[in-house]
Amino acid sequence: MIKVENLVKKFDDKTVLNDISFEVKDGETLAVVGFSGSGKSTILKIICGLLEKDSGTIKTSEGDIAMVFQYSALFDSLTVHDNIIFALTERKDLRKLYSSQDLDNIVREKLKLVGLEEIEDKFPSELSGGMQKRVSFARAIVTNPKTILYDEPTAGLDPISSTLIEDYIVRLKDETHASSIVVTHQMSTIQRTADKVLMLYNGKSVFQGTPQEMCEQGNEYTKQFITASLNGPMKLLTE
Secondary structure, three states, rough: OOOEEEEEEEEEOOEEEEEEEEOOHHHHHHHEOOOOOOHHHHHHHHHOOOOOOOEEEEEEEEOOOEEEEEOOOOOOOOHHHHHHHHHHHHHHOOOOOOHHHHHHHHHHHHHHHHHHHHHHHHHHOOHHHHHHHHHHHHHOOOOOOEEEEEEOOOOOOOOHHHHHHHHHHHHHHHHHHHHEEEOOOHHHHHHHOOOOOEEOOOOOEEEEEEEEHHHHOHHHHHHHHHHHEEEEOOOOOOO
């Protein structure tokens, strides 16, 4: 469960998030959408502790929070195996819990879950962008998190790879029953992965509902987003 109430975040004199509230139940996925600079990724960074909020409350289920970064953020100097087990070997509360054989088994299990096998000894540079993304998924779920945050998980991928990644977001939700938030610009990602949608503009919530409601019963903001129109209430920043 993720429950956010009256969240406010400012950078100097600019209010990036202005009184944002939403809830994601266990096993649900929320897509957070909007123009660039609308505060989408800021929400993720606050939930996982990379940024401090100015005011408001955030509650999450007990357990780990996993973050899947926009461009995988794998360690180039580490093998796939060592990338995946990084948290298990570096965190003080976990580093003595697993034998080498345990770690090998965990790596195989998590790779299989994201459709990859027998690549443990490869380095990130030897993998395609889509494979790197799936390895980052395996790394994110290695501690069996109760909350999973995805920052534009299909960024930079071709349509077929994007579809594959979307399928794995759904699969991981079903496997882990975690509460998930997906920051995205893509309608396919919204429609394929999300149970609910939060749309932001200028730091404020301008729509909350299901993907179907967004498409069929939305408002002037959602209509502009769906049609990619230059005409509407949302204006691109030119400076």
